[in-house]
Amino acid sequence: MKNKAIRFITKGSIYFLLICICYIYMLPLLRMISSIFMPEADIIDPAVDWIPRTFSIMNIRVAFSVLDIRETLVNSVWYSALLAGAQTFVSALAGYAFARFNFRFKKVLFVLLLATFIMPLPVLLIPRWIMFVSVQTAVPGLQLIGTPIPQTLMAILGQGVNSTILILIFYSFLRLIPYSLDEAAMIDGASAWQVFWHIIIKMSLTTILVVFLFSFVWNWNETTQTATFLRGGIRLLPMQLSMFEGLFYGAVLDTDAQGAMLNEAYRLTATFITIAPLLILYGFVQRFFIAGIENTGITGE
Amino acid sequence: MEESIKKPKRKKVSNNILSPKMQNRLGLLFLLPWLIGFIVFTGVPFFASIYLSFFRVEQTILGFETTYTGWGNYFTILFQHLEFNPAMIEYIVMIFTYTPTIIVMSFILAYFLNMKLRGRLFFRTIYFLPVIVLSGPVMFEVMDAGATGGEIELMNIFIFRMVYYYVPIAGEALLVLFSNFSIILWFTGIPIVLFITAIQKINPSLYEAARIDSASTWQILFKITLPLVKQTILISTIFTIAQLGIFATNPLSELIHESMHTSGGLGQASAMAWLYSIVTLLIIGLCALLLRQKKA
Numbered sequence: 001m002k003n004k005a006i007r008f009i010t011k012g013s014i015y016f017l018l019i020c021i022c023y024i025y026m027l028p029l030l031r032m033i034s035s036i037f038m039p040e041a042d043i044i045d046p047a048v049d050w051i052p053r054t055f056s057i058m059n060i061r062v063a064f065s066v067l068d069i070r071e072t073l074v075n076s077v078w079y080s081a082l083l084a085g086a087q088t089f090v091s092a093l094a095g096y097a098f099a100r101f102n103f104r105f106k107k108v109l110f111v112l113l114l115a116t117f118i119m120p121l122p123v124l125l126i127p128r129w130i131m132f133v134s135v136q137t138a139v140p141g142l143q144l145i146g147t148p149i150p151q152t153l154m155a156i157l158g159q160g161v162n163s164t165i166l167i168l169i170f171y172s173f174l175r176l177i178p179y180s181l182d183e184a185a186m187i188d189g190a191s192a193w194q195v196f197w198h199i200i201i202k203m204s205l206t207t208i209l210v211v212f213l214f215s216f217v218w219n220w221n222e223t224t225q226t227a228t229f230l231r232g233g234i235r236l237l238p239m240q241l242s243m244f245e246g247l248f249y250g251a252v253l254d255t256d257a258q259g260a261m262l263n264e265a266y267r268l269t270a271t272f273i274t275i276a277p278l279l280i281l282y283g284f285v286q287r288f289f290i291a292g293i294e295n296t297g298i299t300g301e
Numbered sequence: 302m303e304e305s306i307k308k309p310k311r312k313k314v315s316n317n318i319l320s321p322k323m324q325n326r327l328g329l330l331f332l333l334p335w336l337i338g339f340i341v342f343t344g345v346p347f348f349a350s351i352y353l354s355f356f357r358v359e360q361t362i363l364g365f366e367t368t369y370t371g372w373g374n375y376f377t378i379l380f381q382h383l384e385f386n387p388a389m390i391e392y393i394v395m396i397f398t399y400t401p402t403i404i405v406m407s408f409i410l411a412y413f414l415n416m417k418l419r420g421r422l423f424f425r426t427i428y429f430l431p432v433i434v435l436s437g438p439v440m441f442e443v444m445d446a447g448a449t450g451g452e453i454e455l456m457n458i459f460i461f462r463m464v465y466y467y468v469p470i471a472g473e474a475l476l477v478l479f480s481n482f483s484i485i486l487w488f489t490g491i492p493i494v495l496f497i498t499a500i501q502k503i504n505p506s507l508y509e510a511a512r513i514d515s516a517s518t519w520q521i522l523f524k525i526t527l528p529l530v531k532q533t534i535l536i537s538t539i540f541t542i543a544q545l546g547i548f549a550t551n552p553l554s555e556l557i558h559e560s561m562h563t564s565g566g567l568g569q570a571s572a573m574a575w576l577y578s579i580v581t582l583l584i585i586g587l588c589a590l591l592l593r594q595k596k597a
Binding site: 022029116154279289 | 326327365427434436482546
């Protein structure tokens, strides 16, 4: 009887703790959601905390027009998808090479692959930038900075955002595919490329999806390199958000709606709109995301 | 991880029907895109930034002009720059406070999520959510909003006011921790998953044996679970430090990014980036040293 009571209390307190932490986790998101429909009067009113007295869609309209949603959303989607596609392809190739062949310096290269992950970005960013600018000035008529070329090039050559993790996901998945499949195909005269294309790719469709999703999300959220190389050449949603204040007052001056003030609700609404596509994506495919990290094999065995 | 390559279990691969020469060729061929990228975009820049940090680099219409300055850049940064040292200290403090909090929290959460609880999947979904939405601009907006609204909100909680009234210092510390707590917690997503996987891989017969020898839950936790996930603690720590470094809320990388385009020039920015990297790598090295697996 006593035992049962203790167990009940333990379980109860664990649930309590988990729910409390859940709340802290969600707090910023809940704040955003609550401020979406909040009119200006309710923001100043200290009596209104979470639920606004009257619902208004003013915030959404302001955020939509400041972010220029129609253009930036489309841009963000295709740009992230492009980089994600490139990253997925090259990660599959590299993962296949590491998982299947014994080549010279394999261990050294593997260590270098892991080292890439902890290499702080600023150290690489400056020379990369100088490199692209130099090429641009050396070849007349070639425009690199401000176009998608630098980032696409880095993605397709396996140096995009968190490429190491993506390669590791492929590496540890491909090691689980029995080698006898490759062998059988090769005895029947298939080349290594055919094995890769017809067997490996088809066996690892789920992994490809996982890698693509991660890469998509990470590229969507990446702003440091994007700010350096793309320079607003294509307007992307997270970039617009980072310039929200300036854009807001610019827009106000244009429409001579004088005296309009930027308030927190506008900014939080804009933030929510920026992450909303990712939340929707997560809602549909969340099990892939978690499974993806579980299967990276970076848990150290 | 490197050890896994050596595992005899994978010997099968080396009994490949392809000759070693063929394997060598094919392996490098499939790796070629990554290898080129690594050399061009990681290897060369790595050494180039060491080189650049000793120069004064100016951008002209014709390209870049460099003049040798020796240790000049480093001297300027460390002794004359007004913002670098405070930013560096802020960065180090951030790493040393955030990382342990993140690791401890994610271990605790992973431990609970491994128990047979109802709604486990729901909790996991929530805890993993930040991995998806975490980005520089979003963090800025959230922290901005949190700094203005969070503290007042916290003061409304009765227990908190009580603590604040009796022990002001503890209240102050809690205030700092809690006003950034959401953000700190947002970094736990991936470490939680890593810990869950690691805990699940522990052989259940170990627990059984311990229980037969009448070990308490606490003893099992400290004597079995924790030692066995040590490797994961190390990996999560390295991962967390790398993640904290990438994000734009990091005071130093912001400063480096700014000075790329302002007065100091690219040489100075490279020197800053180098100092920053050395500190980061030293911290990672320190963690690796502290958490390394002792060979029995």
